[in-house]
Amino acid sequence: MTLHLVTFCSHQPFLHLFHKCKLRLDIILLPEARRFLQNWDERVRPLPDNFELIDLAEATRRAKAGRYQAAMAHNISDYMDLLKLKLPLVLVMHTSLSSRILEERSSIDPDSYRQEFASLVHRTGGQMVFVTQTKRADWQLEGPVIVAGIDPDDYPLYSGELPRLLRVTNHLKQRGGILGYSKHRSICGDVAIDVVGDNPGLKGAQPASSWDNLKHYYQTRRAFLHTAIPLMEDGFNLAVMEAMATGMPIISTANPTSPIIDGHNGYISDDLVRLKEDVAALMADTALAKRLGLAARDTVKQHFHFSRFAAQWQELLETLIQG
Numbered sequence: 001m002t003l004h005l006v007t008f009c010s011h012q013p014f015l016h017l018f019h020k021c022k023l024r025l026d027i028i029l030l031p032e033a034r035r036f037l038q039n040w041d042e043r044v045r046p047l048p049d050n051f052e053l054i055d056l057a058e059a060t061r062r063a064k065a066g067r068y069q070a071a072m073a074h075n076i077s078d079y080m081d082l083l084k085l086k087l088p089l090v091l092v093m094h095t096s097l098s099s100r101i102l103e104e105r106s107s108i109d110p111d112s113y114r115q116e117f118a119s120l121v122h123r124t125g126g127q128m129v130f131v132t133q134t135k136r137a138d139w140q141l142e143g144p145v146i147v148a149g150i151d152p153d154d155y156p157l158y159s160g161e162l163p164r165l166l167r168v169t170n171h172l173k174q175r176g177g178i179l180g181y182s183k184h185r186s187i188c189g190d191v192a193i194d195v196v197g198d199n200p201g202l203k204g205a206q207p208a209s210s211w212d213n214l215k216h217y218y219q220t221r222r223a224f225l226h227t228a229i230p231l232m233e234d235g236f237n238l239a240v241m242e243a244m245a246t247g248m249p250i251i252s253t254a255n256p257t258s259p260i261i262d263g264h265n266g267y268i269s270d271d272l273v274r275l276k277e278d279v280a281a282l283m284a285d286t287a288l289a290k291r292l293g294l295a296a297r298d299t300v301k302q303h304f305h306f307s308r309f310a311a312q313w314q315e316l317l318e319t320l321i322q323g
């Protein structure tokens with residue numbers, strides 16, 4: 001069953017995961033600057049054949065004509081706007097409440113906000129879906145967890161010939177209390193690192209010029225660095241999974257949700273001095289990096305394969321539509 005969904009342009013790498021699912025996806029572009037990456041950027045991901053870019057007026061016309069089976073929101077603003085289309089509605093919970101409060105320097109009471117949030121979604125018939133167990137636990141709300149999935153066949157095999165670290169993230173300095181920027185700096189030391197993404201004020205950082213260019217970073221850099229703060233963010237994200245799928249070893253600060261097993265598919269520790277030594281060992285030994293990277297690739301195949309993601313979303317959407 002091929003489904004036809006509508007969503008706003010948000011979390012573009014996440015949306016791109018649906019390019020091999022049994023659905024068509026209309027993506028609403030916004031003429032006004034309401035959010036980061038509000039309009040599809042071909043440098044981030046190419047537009048799949050089963051996606052179409054439209055405006056809100058066209059989405060409204062198509063909804064009234066019965067073209068859609070469901071709508072997908074990525075934040076409460078999306079959710080409120082999509083309610084007007086009178087469709088079964090999924091709200092994807094991409095972030096934890098704790099990280100939002102810290103990032104926005106908010107003084108809201110978390111418990112009161114959770115209750116109000118849940119009440120709104122419940123009385124409007126929405127379905128919350130959390131991208132990780134950490135996000136659901138932090139929100140303390142009900143809804144299934146569907147973790148992102150990767151198809152390793154979509155990525156070139158790791159070569160790791162450049163003795164450089166890699167990090168793929170946006171706003172690393174601005175979100176330093178969530179992404180662990182101080183730990184990032186301590187671990188890097190004097191080792192060269194490429195920070196890929198939108199990072200104003202971070203010297204040398206730049207976005208990838210295309211998805212192929214991003215894959216080239218994964219393929220050629222020696223190891224990937226991840227330093228997210230536990231409870232604020234998971235021990236993995238889509239970039240970590242993509243690096244692992246390529247066959248790249250991961251250097252990570254300790255996090256209970258990390259898929260990294262120390263010395264097996266990368267190195268993980270809260271001892272930053274030791275992690276610096278691990279980085280040095282990888283910079284000096286391509287064969288070691290390749291051995292750990294192959295295990296990282298196997299981890300993705302076993303625990304984060306795209307087939308699981310696709311099946312879980314198909315089942316959830318069909319259940320939602322059937323009422």
